[in-house]
Amino acid sequence: MRTVSAAETAPTTHPWVVHAEGLRVRAGRHLAVDGLDLALGTGVHGLLGPNGAGKTTLMRALATVVEPAGGKLTLLGESVDGRADLRRVRRGLGYLPQQFGFYPRFTVREFVEYMAWLKEMPKTLVPGAVQRAIERVGLADRAGSRMKTLSGGMLRRAGIAQAIVNDPAVLLLDEPTVGLDPEQRLDFRELLRDLGVDCCVLVSTHLVEDVVAACTDVVMMNEGRLVYQGTPDDLVTQGGEGDAGDSPAERGYSALLRRHRAEAGR
Amino acid sequence: MTGHPSPSVISRYADGDLGLDEATVWTVEVHLEECADCRARLAGSAPEDVLTLLDRVSNGVDQGVTAGPAPVPERRRWSAARNRWLVWQLVPWLTMTGAVLACAVLLQAVQPSLPSLVLLLAPVAPLPGVAVAWSRGSDPAWELVASTPTAGLPLLLRRTAMVLLVVIPMLGLATDRTGVSLALALLPCLAFTTTTIALGAFIGVRLAALGLAAGWGLAVAVPAVFTADLPVVLQPGSLGVWAFIAVASAAFATTRADRFLRRR
Numbered sequence: 284m285r286t287v288s289a290a291e292t293a294p295t296t297h298p299w300v301v302h303a304e305g306l307r308v309r310a311g312r313h314l315a316v317d318g319l320d321l322a323l324g325t326g327v328h329g330l331l332g333p334n335g336a337g338k339t340t341l342m343r344a345l346a347t348v349v350e351p352a353g354g355k356l357t358l359l360g361e362s363v364d365g366r367a368d369l370r371r372v373r374r375g376l377g378y379l380p381q382q383f384g385f386y387p388r389f390t391v392r393e394f395v396e397y398m399a400w401l402k403e404m405p406k407t408l409v410p411g412a413v414q415r416a417i418e419r420v421g422l423a424d425r426a427g428s429r430m431k432t433l434s435g436g437m438l439r440r441a442g443i444a445q446a447i448v449n450d451p452a453v454l455l456l457d458e459p460t461v462g463l464d465p466e467q468r469l470d471f472r473e474l475l476r477d478l479g480v481d482c483c484v485l486v487s488t489h490l491v492e493d494v495v496a497a498c499t500d501v502v503m504m505n506e507g508r509l510v511y512q513g514t515p516d517d518l519v520t521q522g523g524e525g526d527a528g529d530s531p532a533e534r535g536y537s538a539l540l541r542r543h544r545a546e547a548g549r
Numbered sequence: 550m551t552g553h554p555s556p557s558v559i560s561r562y563a564d565g566d567l568g569l570d571e572a573t574v575w576t577v578e579v580h581l582e583e584c585a586d587c588r589a590r591l592a593g594s595a596p597e598d599v600l601t602l603l604d605r606v607s608n609g610v611d612q613g614v615t616a617g618p619a620p621v622p623e624r625r626r627w628s629a630a631r632n633r634w635l636v637w638q639l640v641p642w643l644t645m646t647g648a649v650l651a652c653a654v655l656l657q658a659v660q661p662s663l664p665s666l667v668l669l670l671a672p673v674a675p676l677p678g679v680a681v682a683w684s685r686g687s688d689p690a691w692e693l694v695a696s697t698p699t700a701g702l703p704l705l706l707r708r709t710a711m712v713l714l715v716v717i718p719m720l721g722l723a724t725d726r727t728g729v730s731l732a733l734a735l736l737p738c739l740a741f742t743t744t745t746i747a748l749g750a751f752i753g754v755r756l757a758a759l760g761l762a763a764g765w766g767l768a769v770a771v772p773a774v775f776t777a778d779l780p781v782v783l784q785p786g787s788l789g790v791w792a793f794i795a796v797a798s799a800a801f802a803t804t805r806a807d808r809f810l811r812r813r
């Protein structure tokens with residue numbers, strides 16, 4: 284039995300879990316996110332956009348790894364720009380970078396344990412939370428294997444396990460389905476739906492189908508700005524017969540992108 | 550707890566008597582949680598079929614325990630396990646530091662007229678290790694670590710302490726062999742480490758370490774070797790200044806903790 288602290292039962296006072304206004308973030312010298320307005324609540328949000336749209340830079344800013352160059356950014360009701368104390372916000376974060384490094388000699392369990400420790404989880408909760416996270420991504424039989432012996436798909440799943448080990452309130456997954464086989468992708472979609480019940484999940488992906496199948500909300504970016512935010516059903520209705528794509532959702536995606544580019548070109 | 554429930558209520562509870570109202574059942578349950586005597590009475594008045602069921606369950610659990618895998622023994626101490634990667638990264642650098650100090654000791658034995666090389670090297674001895682412990686290139690999980698609450702000054706200090714834990718005994722051995730004062734080696738060593746961290750708040754730890762090491766080498770160490778004089782900053786009279794620098798820069802670094810939240 285675990286004692287629930289007053290802080291955990293207190294009602295949240297912030298309307299949005301993630302809130303960006305006019306956000307600008309640099310990637311090197313280039314402003315990869317340029318004037319983005321975004322408000323996300325609980326649920327699974329699929330982040331779509333062409334390569335170079337600024338998805339990864341946005342993810343890194345939300346993960347508090349890079350400092351915004353301008354605009355306002357609040358996570359869990361706390362400002363994370365400038366000299367803010369990031370500690371509290373970071374305890375509630377889960378982050379899977381697009382390319383994540385790891386310590387090759389660590390076993391999967393040691394890796395997830397180390398991340399749980401870095402996330403300042405109470406020591407007594409760590410072993411149970413680690414086991415649960417590893418089971419949720421389907422790696423229980425490889426928990427004792429060294430990271431360097433894992434395949435690409437398994438590494439990705441180990442990465443997801445470390446991201447969810449602290450039951451984050453904000454979960455940022457950058458291209459989590461890369462390297463997963465079709466069956467694992469289906470399992471992953473199920474996990475996403477499960478996580479989205481009480482967590483704000485932002486998944487960036489280039490697979491429109493993943494978004495339609497597992498997300499409650501679609502966020503589309505192009506050239507550092509928000510192009511579209513709506514439900515997957517609404518995305519489907521955006522496309523017509525003449526648009527590029529193999530499915531209604533892909534046609535909706537390319538229609539939105541084409542319209543945005545035409546507007547920007549004017 | 551005052552007053553135990555009557556034996557008849559307990560046996561009715563054990564039988565699952567539906568005639569007991571909910572309030573009584575709750576009172577009995579709350580009492581049973583705290584009273585071993587009544588729990589024993591409850592066990593005694595349980596009906597036969599419940600007792601056989603309990604026996605069967607307990608036998609099953611026992612069998613499961615004996616047949617199943619043995620419990621995993623408590624693993625090694627955490628800190629050692631979780632810093633293993635850093636130890637591996639640091640080994641080449643600390644080995645180099647040790648080798649350089651050993652060379653200094655040897656040279657001193659061959660050329661006693663030289664100013665103490667160990668003292669000239671001591672201030673910069675921990676800097677390569679500190680730079681490596683906090684550089685993006687040598688930490689494979691940098692991006693992951695950077696988004697966690699531990700990232701920041703506390704983690705930098707922890708890693709710096711690991712480096713000092715190795716470098717200080719080396720300096721102790723080297724000063725002992727060459728017969729110079731340990732304090733004259735240690736205080737500048739500490740002062741340079743804390744100054745690296747304080748300066749690191751503005752230009753990054755790696756650059757700060759490089760700059761300070763180069764500055765010390767060009768301004769003090771190399772001229773001292775050529776003039777064959779031990780510079781005044783390494784004379785016993787300077788100890789107070791080194792202590793002041795160490796304390797002041799450490800205090801300054803703690804006031805700039807926010808600059809380490811995002812590693813640069």
Ligand SMILES: [Zn+2]
Nearest residue numbers: 553584586587
């Ligand atoms: Zn009693």
